[in-house]
Amino acid sequence: MPTRDPKKVAIIGGGAAGFFSALTLSELDPDAEIHLFEKRNQWLSKVKISGGGRCNVTHHCFDPKTLSEKYPRGSKELRAAFHTWQPQDTIDWFAQRKVQLKAEADGRMFPTTDDSQTIINCFLEEARKSKIKLKKGHSIDGLRLNSDGSFLIKINGEDEVSYTAVCLALGSLKSTPLEHSLRKLGHSIESLAPSLFAFNVNDTRTYGLSGLSVPNAEVWVDSVKESQKGPLLITHRGMSGPAILKLSAWEARKLQEKNYHFDFSINWLADISESSIRETFENQRIENGKKTLKNTVLFDLSRRLWESFLAYANIAPETTWSQLSKKSLEALIKELTQGVYQAQGKTTNKEEFVTCGGVKRREINFKKMESKLVPNLYFAGECIDLDGITGGFNFQAAWTTGRIAGMAMSE
Numbered sequence: 469m470p471t472r473d474p475k476k477v478a479i480i481g482g483g484a485a486g487f488f489s490a491l492t493l494s495e496l497d498p499d500a501e502i503h504l505f506e507k508r509n510q511w512l513s514k515v516k517i518s519g520g521g522r523c524n525v526t527h528h529c530f531d532p533k534t535l536s537e538k539y540p541r542g543s544k545e546l547r548a549a550f551h552t553w554q555p556q557d558t559i560d561w562f563a564q565r566k567v568q569l570k571a572e573a574d575g576r577m578f579p580t581t582d583d584s585q586t587i588i589n590c591f592l593e594e595a596r597k598s599k600i601k602l603k604k605g606h607s608i609d610g611l612r613l614n615s616d617g618s619f620l621i622k623i624n625g626e627d628e629v630s631y632t633a634v635c636l637a638l639g640s641l642k643s644t645p646l647e648h649s650l651r652k653l654g655h656s657i658e659s660l661a662p663s664l665f666a667f668n669v670n671d672t673r674t675y676g677l678s679g680l681s682v683p684n685a686e687v688w689v690d691s692v693k694e695s696q697k698g699p700l701l702i703t704h705r706g707m708s709g710p711a712i713l714k715l716s717a718w719e720a721r722k723l724q725e726k727n728y729h730f731d732f733s734i735n736w737l738a739d740i741s742e743s744s745i746r747e748t749f750e751n752q753r754i755e756n757g758k759k760t761l762k763n764t765v766l767f768d769l770s771r772r773l774w775e776s777f778l779a780y781a782n783i784a785p786e787t788t789w790s791q792l793s794k795k796s797l798e799a800l801i802k803e804l805t806q807g808v809y810q811a812q813g814k815t816t817n818k819e820e821f822v823t824c825g826g827v828k829r830r831e832i833n834f835k836k837m838e839s840k841l842v843p844n845l846y847f848a849g850e851c852i853d854l855d856g857i858t859g860g861f862n863f864q865a866a867w868t869t870g871r872i873a874g875m876a877m878s879e
């Protein structure tokens with residue numbers, strides 16, 4: 469009986485997706501010859517800095533449909549993929565390797581050590597136990613197809629080495645020579661745009677309020693219908709926090725088109741209906757008519773924010789509730805529920821940012837993470853046109869796509 473040559477697989481990119489696909493392949497096919505290439509001299513550099521150094525590994529959400537809704541791009545494809553590998557699988561995988569994850573109140577999951585090095589050590593230890601050949605400081609500068617369907621990859625601009633299969637786990641495709649190789653193989657790339665950024669705002673209403681946050685604001689860009697809700701943080705440069713970051717993710721392309729200069733609105737009291745706000749004000753008039761607006765801070769807002777709204781609505785702080793004119797009342801309600809601000813640029817979020825865009829999803833079979841155009845060419849992680857909002861969803865996409873690619877390569 470003819471014996472088959474063992475597989476020789478190149479996995480390009482020593483980040484989250486690359487490690488996960490390499491470890492999966494090695495687990496399921498211990499005989500496969502696996503070379504994991506990383507151009508830098510450091511493995512898993514994004515894992516290291518992720519989640520402010522704590523690594524937000526995944527999210528405490530175990531329903532594929534709900535989970536998939538956290539991905540502005542790739543939601544449909546990931547929903548099916550999560551049936552193969554989802555956060556519970558990630559948690560179990562790490563637990564089997566003695567890395568416990570814990571969930572925070574907002575659902576983000578971190579190693580109990582609160583240290584991203586725990587995740588890196590786990591991967592390096594697993595790789596050490598396997599036969600994976602780790603090749604850091606190796607930049608892959610070209611990829612082309614042999615006539616027999618195998619691949620030739622160019623390493624550090626020199627040697628061309630042959631592999632039976634290749635998995636691209638390159639992270640953002642920004643200015644990589646492999647983008648050119650991919651195009652030559654017939655693939656197309658969805659244009660790249662940053663996602664998960666804060667808005668730069670220079671507005672008298674927020675002067676001196678840096679560090680102040682509200683628990684549930686609603687934000688929307690005036691020319692776009694969808695709004696996002698969540699905590700909002702005033703920073704020394706403008707506005708950040710989950711509500712802003714989510715908006716930046718969902719509208720990443722439109723905001724790029726506007727060159728990050730646009731008007732957006734904030735409802736600072738997203739939990740309270742406008743009619744309840746009106747009712748609260750009416751009650752103030754009746755019950756506290758002699759009290760000044762300055763001294764009756766409402767809706768659990770911070771005093772400084774309240775005073776800033778009064779000033780912007782042109783209401784003298786000593787005005788009493790009974791003196792408040794209809795026009796001023798309307799101006800105050802407008803400030804609280806639909807204050808308009810101007811974004812003048814963006815600041816990339818230090819905790820987590822991703823690139824949207826990459827290899828077009830429709831050119832990939834998500835059941836295997838294999839190219840529909842080139843057999844035995846696989847993709848995993850951020851180099852694909854998929855990305856999630858903040859909260860551990862981006863790493864989960866890397867684990868899921870890396871796992872599926874590894875499984876498929878082992879077949």
Ligand SMILES: Cc1cc2nc3c(=O)[nH]c(=O)nc-3n(C[C@H](O)[C@H](O)[C@H](O)COP(=O)(O)OP(=O)(O)OC[C@H]3O[C@@H](n4cnc5c(N)ncnc54)[C@H](O)[C@@H]3O)c2cc1C
Nearest residue numbers: 481483484485507518519524608639820849850860862863
């Ligand atoms: C500051 C920061 C914090 C983050 N925090 C979180 C978080 O807490 N939770 C979360 O879910 N997401 C987080 N993210 C997003 C997350 O890091 C990415 O979604 C994730 O790293 C994508 O994994 P990846 O393996 O696809 O790409 P990467 O992690 O970017 O890995 C790709 C690797 O490929 C290498 N490479 C590229 N080209 C070549 C080449 N030609 N040859 C050889 N090697 C190459 C790169 O050097 C890189 O190491 C954060 C991102 C940033 C920037």
